[in-house]
Amino acid sequence: xxxxxxxxxxxxPVGTTFPDRRGLHDSGIHRPLQGGISGxxxxxxxxxxxxxxxxxxxxxxxxxxxTSHGGNDPETGKQIADQELTVRNLALAKSALDGLPVRVVxxxxxxxxxxxxxxxxxxxxxxxxxxWQEKGKSGFxxxxxxxxxxxxxxxxxxxxxxxxxxxxxxxxxxxxxxxxRSTVLIxxxxxxxxxxxxxxxxxxxxxxxxxxxxxHIRPLGKPHDGPDVLExxxxxxxxxxxxxxxxxxxxxDDLSVINADGTxxxxxxxxxxxxxxxxxxxxxxxRFSPA
Numbered sequence: 002x003x004x005x006x007x008x009x010x011x012x013x014p015v016g017t018t019f020p021d022r023r024g025l026h027d028s029g030i031h032r033p034l035q036g037g038i039s040g041x042x043x044x045x046x047x048x049x050x051x052x053x054x055x056x057x058x059x060x061x062x063x064x065x066x067x068t069s070h071g072g073n074d075p076e077t078g079k080q081i082a083d084q085e086l087t088v089r090n091l092a093l094a095k096s097a098l099d100g101l102p103v104r105v106v107x108x109x110x111x112x113x114x115x116x117x118x119x120x121x122x123x124x125x126x127x128x129x130x131x132x133w134q135e136k137g138k139s140g141f142x143x144x145x146x147x148x149x150x151x152x153x154x155x156x157x158x159x160x161x162x163x164x165x166x167x168x169x170x171x172x173x174x175x176x177x178x179x180x181x182r183s184t185v186l187i188x189x190x191x192x193x194x195x196x197x198x199x200x201x202x203x204x205x206x207x208x209x210x211x212x213x214x215x216x217h218i219r220p221l222g223k224p225h226d227g228p229d230v231l232e233x234x235x236x237x238x239x240x241x242x243x244x245x246x247x248x249x250x251x252x253x254d255d256l257s258v259i260n261a262d263g264t265x266x267x268x269x270x271x272x273x274x275x276x277x278x279x280x281x282x283x284x285x286x287x288r289f290s291p292a
Contacts, residue, residue, distance in 0.1 A: 052108030
């Protein structure tokens with residue numbers, strides 16, 4: 002099986018059309034010949050097809066409220082059974098947790114305001130911002146996923162071990178200024194630490210698997226201009242991420258974790274394949290203790 006790719010597929014820009022599912026499969030944009038979700042609960046979802054197959058789907062263009070797989074009558078699109086957060090549905094939930102981009106393809110059967118008149122069309126990258134369970138139109142439990150379109154941006158390096166360019170992270174101006182963060186690096190830092198917080202050691206379990214956050218030590222935004230590299234990243238739980246970002250804790254050069262009141266609460270957890278650059282730790286400390 003080909004390696005799963007999260008993000009753009011070279012040679013197939015946004016707007017590329019396909020006459021049928023075989024052409025779509027061969028391009029690598031969406032490999033399943035029938036299923037609407039491509040992915041696994043362990044890795045995440047790399048692509049979906051929106052084609053009107055579920056009565057509860059809602060397409061607003063840049064925002065899609067997508068109904069997960071299963072429990073519907075393929076002839077009518079009506080729901081006839083409850084859905085479960087397993088297999089491909091779990092893949093979308095995993096993408097929400099890990100911030101992975103999802104390629105969206107629209108088919109001719111979808112909302113006519115946003116869908117092609119015939120065949121299928123690749124419509125770009127979306128991110129799963131939220132997911133939840135509710136009763137659908139037909140009274141059965143369904144899982145719904147809110148996907149939001151990502152404006153076209155330069156892609157970060159695909160290889161997390163490749164040397165990253167020095168200097169500030171790339172930027173692109175949209176309605177607000179967006180920083181381009183490498184989701185590959187964020188994912189790698191979580192995997193290196195087995196989703197355990199480097200401060201408290203907690204590993205948060207959810208219905209879609211473990212959850213953790215990648216935290217930049219020297220922030221990427223102005224005026225900090227920190228680099229998007231592993232040495233500038235920590236794997237943290239949400240609580241310690243907030244504490245770290247707002248100076249509730251700092252980390253000394255000997256990797257001692259220190260509360261805002263100056264008390265030492267332990268040592269930063271480390272793994273052999275991830276080293277933290279002490280220059281970035283010092284920069285972080287100076288933000289909250291400039292003296």
